[in-house]
Amino acid sequence: MSTQKDSTAIIYDAGLTSAANDTWTQLLWADPENYLQAVKADVQAESQDVAVKYRTIIGETKGGSIAVFPPPHQYFYPLDNAYNLKFTWYGANYRQMAPSFGLGIRQDLMGDRRWVPWFNAPPATRQRLNFFCLLSAEKDGKVLEDVKKFTHDDTYKPLNGYYTMASHFHTEHIDDVLTHKPIPEMPGFVKLLRNTGVNIVHLGEFHLAGNPRDTGPLRLTEFQKMFEECKRLSEGDFLLLPGEEPNSYFGGHWMNIFPKPVYWIMSRTPDQPFVEEIKGYGKVYRVRNKEDMLKLLEVEKGLAWTAHARTKGSTGFPDKYKEEKFFQSDRFLGAAWKSIPADLSQPRLGKRVLDLMDDMANWGHRKHVIGEADLFKLEPGYELYGHLNINYIQLDQLPKFEQGWQPVLDAMETGRFFVSTGEVLLPTFTVNGKKSGEEAQLDKNGKAKITLEIDWTFPLNFAEIISGDGKEVYRQKIDLRNTHAFGKQKFDFTADLKNRKWVRVEVWDAAINGAFTQQVWLK
Numbered sequence: 001m002s003t004q005k006d007s008t009a010i011i012y013d014a015g016l017t018s019a020a021n022d023t024w025t026q027l028l029w030a031d032p033e034n035y036l037q038a039v040k041a042d043v044q045a046e047s048q049d050v051a052v053k054y055r056t057i058i059g060e061t062k063g064g065s066i067a068v069f070p071p072p073h074q075y076f077y078p079l080d081n082a083y084n085l086k087f088t089w090y091g092a093n094y095r096q097m098a099p100s101f102g103l104g105i106r107q108d109l110m111g112d113r114r115w116v117p118w119f120n121a122p123p124a125t126r127q128r129l130n131f132f133c134l135l136s137a138e139k140d141g142k143v144l145e146d147v148k149k150f151t152h153d154d155t156y157k158p159l160n161g162y163y164t165m166a167s168h169f170h171t172e173h174i175d176d177v178l179t180h181k182p183i184p185e186m187p188g189f190v191k192l193l194r195n196t197g198v199n200i201v202h203l204g205e206f207h208l209a210g211n212p213r214d215t216g217p218l219r220l221t222e223f224q225k226m227f228e229e230c231k232r233l234s235e236g237d238f239l240l241l242p243g244e245e246p247n248s249y250f251g252g253h254w255m256n257i258f259p260k261p262v263y264w265i266m267s268r269t270p271d272q273p274f275v276e277e278i279k280g281y282g283k284v285y286r287v288r289n290k291e292d293m294l295k296l297l298e299v300e301k302g303l304a305w306t307a308h309a310r311t312k313g314s315t316g317f318p319d320k321y322k323e324e325k326f327f328q329s330d331r332f333l334g335a336a337w338k339s340i341p342a343d344l345s346q347p348r349l350g351k352r353v354l355d356l357m358d359d360m361a362n363w364g365h366r367k368h369v370i371g372e373a374d375l376f377k378l379e380p381g382y383e384l385y386g387h388l389n390i391n392y393i394q395l396d397q398l399p400k401f402e403q404g405w406q407p408v409l410d411a412m413e414t415g416r417f418f419v420s421t422g423e424v425l426l427p428t429f430t431v432n433g434k435k436s437g438e439e440a441q442l443d444k445n446g447k448a449k450i451t452l453e454i455d456w457t458f459p460l461n462f463a464e465i466i467s468g469d470g471k472e473v474y475r476q477k478i479d480l481r482n483t484h485a486f487g488k489q490k491f492d493f494t495a496d497l498k499n500r501k502w503v504r505v506e507v508w509d510a511a512i513n514g515a516f517t518q519q520v521w522l523k
Contacts, residue, residue, distance in 0.1 A: 001127045009118035012129040015104020027090045027103055028058040028141035032381035036141050043101040047091030054154060056147050057088035059103045064137040067147050070105045071130045071511035072386050073421045077117045078340035082375050082382040105131055125345035150457045151423060154385040155197035159427050162392040165200035168255060168372035174226045175209035188379035194238050196384060199398060202257055204245040215267050220281050227261040234401040241405060245307055249290040250326060252317030258302040259406040290326055297331035303409055308374055309335035310352050322363055333412060334360055334367030337419060338374055348508055361502045361519055362468045368518050371419040393417040415518035423513040428453035431503055436518040446498025455488045458509040465495050467503040497522060
């Protein structure tokens, strides 16, 4: 679809209807707790919206079944809450627009009742309103098992040599603990993330709750409780890491992570020391400006990066501070990527931050882009997977909380990871034998062999080899539309990278799911 009108936002619904009264026999779906539900088709019944898992509704006929479902990530307009907003429907007279009985997918017109973040539809763009139908001769909802394969059952597939990491969660769990709210032994957000196959979760606490600007007593107590809860909940194949979105001193919104518990206060008077020992807490830092903040990151080997770069509270950042000492420091990782804002004419998700990734490399800084969730409270039954992305981080083993997690920061800092929505995986990526974050030598002709192993579910659309020379960005697009669903293949590409300073790769599929590597630096 296309429009010539400016300042126009859209949503889309999709479905199948039939004027014949005997087309459908029953409707089936998995409820948010993953139990299969079924109702007999009543062609006279008015349509109703249904909360489901896997974003799928199934219509059964005399001859078999058909499952209707959206692309798992592109479909969701950007929200910071992952509520299940009843993303499917069935019945007659849907929205007073489709009189016949049918079924389909839907978007809530009012979002989460806080924001109404419809899709942007720039004039003359071709908005691709994507949805899928999967046919099966089987009945009783068995086709859902085939749908689930496209998203690995809404989990992140394990890869040898990698652990999955999700970042930027404002769960407000510590506030719940301190205010004595009833909390199960395993909080809902931990259960949900562990069931999704996330090994490492990086928090962003004290964003709306808590007392981040407190000068000492309250903030230190909150930190202590966060460290205690992270340690308690880190077990087996799961590591819960403390973190914060301080949004002070640097400009815009930014995240931080330290390799161990660190106490610090966001204020310091001229007569107060930068660091002191406080009984019950140990070493405590006081920060009053960007110089102090950088010093803290340097002393404690922490990392910072721009959250939701170039949009929301970070509009104009990191561009506005790219000449600052803290940004050019190796303590500033770079930026974070999420699929915002949304424009359904784009064949990629999160274009704004992907472009920033190239700009930062051309600025001459070895920065990286990590995937972020930027989500608030989570509970089982929420639509988490559609709003989430994941970082596959190269680690020999998962660190124990009590021993610190420096290996996680080392992998982030050196670019030993790739970012994925989950359906496209890149277990191998080398340029002349060098991995992401490393430095590759070009031959005298500037030719490079790029080896890429891709593991996918939806049929692929294209890969893109993206490089830069310090000024311009160059793209070599590779058509992969001859692929079928569910594959794994190693590709060897030749790229002309003469006079280039860096190169990276993106891969996108037919549902606009994708993955991208970090840069290999060239010499």
